[in-house]
Amino acid sequence: MRGWTPPAPWPGTCTAWSGAGRAFPSCRTRWPSPATETRMANRKTPMPSFDPNIYWQSYPDMLELHALGHWTDAEFTGHWENFGRHEGRRVADEADVPVDWSDWLYFSEWRDEFGWWWRQGALGSMVWSALVSGDNGLEFGRISRNERVRELTGLSPEALRQIAEHGRAFPGRGPLSQLRNEPLPWSTDAGVVLPIEEQVTDRFPSGADVVIILPSLRVGGAELVGAWHAHLARRAGLSVAILLADKSGVSPVHEPLRDAIVDLPELCEAATGRGWTDLTVETRTEVVTHAVAALRPQVMHLCHSWIGYTALATPHLARRLRASAATIHVSAFCHHVHATGNYDGYFRYIPEIVEWVDRFIFDNEWYCAEIRERYGLPEERTVALKYPVAELPSPAAMAAAAANPRASNTVLWASRLDHQKNPQVVGRIAAEMPDLDFVIYGSEILYDTRVDWAAMPQNLRYGGPFSSVDELPTDEAFAFLYTARFDGTPNILLEMGARGVPVVAPKICGIPDFLGPDWPFYVPDCDDVPAYVAALRRLHEDPSERAKASARLLAILRAERSFDSFADAGMTLLDCDPGRKSA
Structure with a gap:
């Protein structure tokens, strides 16, 4: 990258980039020794079947070192011999190149019907166009076998493999038309990994005891769980760094x-x-891996970050993360069921990451037990925590809630407007209760369902998005309606309980971890409209029921959901030497 110079010395070393003793990004030792460097310089040929040019093309951090001109072929060879192959890195060969690599290179630029059918594998014969041949005729046969294409590229097996994968993943963004006029540009991501690592090192020169990898710190349950673990680390006297790995953004909370x-x-x-997001996934996972290596934590905690999971599921990156962190924790909450019925979720990564993870952390006993049974995890490698509510009510507030049950005609619903949260059923419930007012707050995140507001009954209105529970009209509601199809332990229920708002919800997944097994306002199924109507009617018509529900929610929170009780349970996960990097 122009205008950027690498750090000297490399974090964790005492040697500069120039001359002998350069440090490698995946280790913190001085290498090579003068004797090794002399031996490597005198070597006429690299290791059999090893090509340093293919090696640096294969991995973003190696690519960047080459692009910046920091390492010689001998140093790339030395890294492979001493570190790369032990990390699980590999070098592509001819067998890794798809037979149709240039077909993908070519047809990735086609956006028409023919290109679409070809990408589906429906056309048996390929077409050779004037884009490459320079004339207006068509030539039948596989582009992959055309010598003109090979001449225009002349790339290594690793480059050809990546081109084919790029063509499959990003149709319409291929580089073939550029090849008529100029060589294929190499490494658009060069100059990214190292400068970001330098910034992380400058921010945390002593590293961090605990590193938490999150998708972002916007509004969301996973983000809140990550924040609670950060506060827990600080309670323990440990330094903490939070890596936002998927999206930018920090909620005011x-x-x-x-x-x-x-x-x-x-x-x-x-x-x-x-x-x-303009960077390749490989580069983003490399950045996260380098950031963790620079921070050298005692505990690395991965919490619902796709980039983090992808890094941990990539063998050579997982080895480096494991070498950088003494302990690795991974959080999980519940499965995900798509609108099509597909059973999905981050749990699918478990077989790929289980050997690197010390403890899987859940927010409910139900999912904890399910994952233990499904993957045969021993009990000591799993734990379910009761996460706290942001602010516990005082005893005086509890007494006031019990003595003054809410009296209104408003039912509040607030969550994501996605398939999981089942917002459409609210309209059917509202249609059965025209004497009550229903108000919905939230926004679409996954865009896997669409609420037809025009079809909603007149006693239901949309209040808009929200970023904090404090923005919701909780004082105006006599009940909070929750209609999710599946869930962990929803934080929104804890927040409603802290405000004394009675909850009507299905008895599913992790919800009983908060409300208990015998909550009187459960419904048996998330789409059971008559059951929702009956529960809401009981609360609306009987002030004593509302008072008892409010008092019970507040009592549960004070008994089980304080930060102190969470810290007592969570502190056992932080088997660290307090202040090791805090000074």
């Missing part, structure tokens, strides 16, 4: 953690002028 947050998308744009 998380501002107290601002000094611990490393917003990688924001940092990427500031340090390199590149957008985070």
